[in-house]
Amino acid sequence: MADRILALSSGRGLGFSASGDALARRLVVFCLPTGMAGAFDPDPLITMPGVSG
Numbered sequence: 001m002a003d004r005i006l007a008l009s010s011g012r013g014l015g016f017s018a019s020g021d022a023l024a025r026r027l028v029v030f031c032l033p034t035g036m037a038g039a040f041d042p043d044p045l046i047t048m049p050g051v052s053g
Helices: none
Strands: 004-007 013-016
Touching: none
Parallel strands: none
Antiparallel strands: 004 013
């Protein structure tokens, strides 16, 4: 689920979420066209706090 949703001039919404280290030197952006794309996690062992392998 998106943390924030922006209303575009076309009337459609653009949802986005942010996670990770705010001081990191790299940025990764996923652009996915589906409504449930926010549930996609490429590597949950790294991106989910408290989860270990």
